[in-house]
Amino acid sequence: MAVLRVKFTKTKRDKLAQVLWILNWISVVTGAILFSMGLFLKVELNKREELMAERDIQYVPNMLIAVGLIACAINFLGGKICYDCVDSTKFLRWKLIMLPYIICTFFFTFCVLVGALMCYSMRGELEESLNLGLTEAMRFYKDTDTPGRCFLKRTVDVLQIEFQCCGNNGYKDWFQIQWISSRYLDMSQREVVDRLRSNVEGKYLMDGVPFSCCNTFSPRPCIQQQITNNSAHFNYEHQTEELNLWMKGCRRALLEYYTHIMQSIGLTVLITWLFELSVLTGVRFLQTSLENVLRQGDPNSESEGWLLENSFMETARTNLNIIKSLGKCNQIDTANNGDPNINVPCTSKANYGPDNVPPKQTPEDS
Structure with a gap:
């Protein structure tokens, strides 16, 4: 059973695409804000580097700078995709890119969450660096x-x-x-x-x-x-x-100063993460509803969109089976003349009989 199944008319799909186009451009601005905050924190730390021990405390501003730049690039591409998806016929040019884009954006939003948590976990290392x-x-x-x-x-x-x-x-x-x-x-x-x-x-x-x-x-x-x-x-x-x-x-004075800065930045990054997650959810609904329209063949018909085509457990089980099958494909078949260096493709084992022994060919088969 699909997770969060929603029905969309053509009008709702077009409005969703337009709203997502605007939200993606807002996300480009939030990415620039993340970049600016990371740069500001880096400058503040460098201003008093003589009063800090040589410890790796620059990873937080570097993380924010990288996340901000990636956010600008990803959301710029997302805005272009959503703008073209207003016309369902233009969706064909993005059809193969949509799913990889959603997967990459999902991992990116996870990095944004990690960046927010790093802002709150930096206090201990900063205090030790200041003390020394x-x-x-x-x-x-x-x-x-x-x-x-x-x-x-x-x-x-x-x-x-x-x-x-x-x-x-x-x-x-x-x-x-x-x-x-x-x-x-x-x-x-x-x-x-x-x-x-x-x-x-x-x-x-x-x-x-x-x-x-x-x-x-x-x-x-x-x-x-x-x-x-x-x-x-x-x-x-x-x-x-x-x-x-x-x-x-x-x-104590410097620690309070930097803690106030990092808490403000962490709260901003956390809000940005929630915003990016909502935009990603909307893009997923848009992608699945437009794919269902292509299956029906009528661009003006109603279509269903969902977050996951199957339940969470079924999706996890399916992905686990895919990973296991990929692992089996790379196993070494020791039954081929006892040579462990010969790799046997999975497709060649499909018609094997019991004990993985290939059937003998008859004169009629040859």
Whole structure:
């Protein structure tokens, strides 16, 4: 029994073809939107690639770019097919192409769904990449005279000011690294020498942060040195001075920023998938109804269209039998003189008797 069997008059078939022609052109626009969103996400990731570890997180924007370009091509072809199908006589030129087109479009819509799911599953890999990348960027913050890292200090400072964040997980991350270059340390001062000697790795560590961590909404001048020393500043309690520095870590700030972008893109791709699926369903109904018209021979007669000619189970069983028969056709017949290198076509086994032994020819047959 056919799945979703629908009767179409000639007027309904023509209207369906016209509507599908318009929808396919709308799908071309949605394909361009997918391409633009993939390009936008790729640019946003590349803008802060210095703050990310070298991990493969570009597969999502690359997937969106590829899907967008394929969507434009497939729906452009679909629009041309549906436009010609308004006239049932022009359907003949597309008759052999329609089924492969529908199959390819089905797999394409599946790729669109995968692209939407990838936008939501990217968060974990992005968080790990940001965690490792920001840790490395902070470690090389002081190396302003090292080739390849000259602008890393500026990048980190701009990030902390723009996203109102400090450190990787928080401002205390700066306490664990030497972020002041040794060229700016006065080795004649006893305090500097004591700090260097007190550390096993010979680093100059202190409870201070760069200026870019200062909260611009603080009612008092920013305190960025001796942050944990309450007696060093007037009327100061570092545990309650939340307005002095940015409290949010930059990893969390960047992750929230990219997550918002990816969720918006994922929702758009998901809506595009539903739209493409509805267009594909309409094209399938148009194809089957026009094929039935050709069988009847009257272009003005009513015809039936369906999603599947048989039920889901029967269709799956039929396709499975086709695959099995193709496998049997490639089996090696060891009954031919014991030579396993001789392939026997399936058609030559059709008239074999029991045990796959070919019947003997009689003089009358020869």
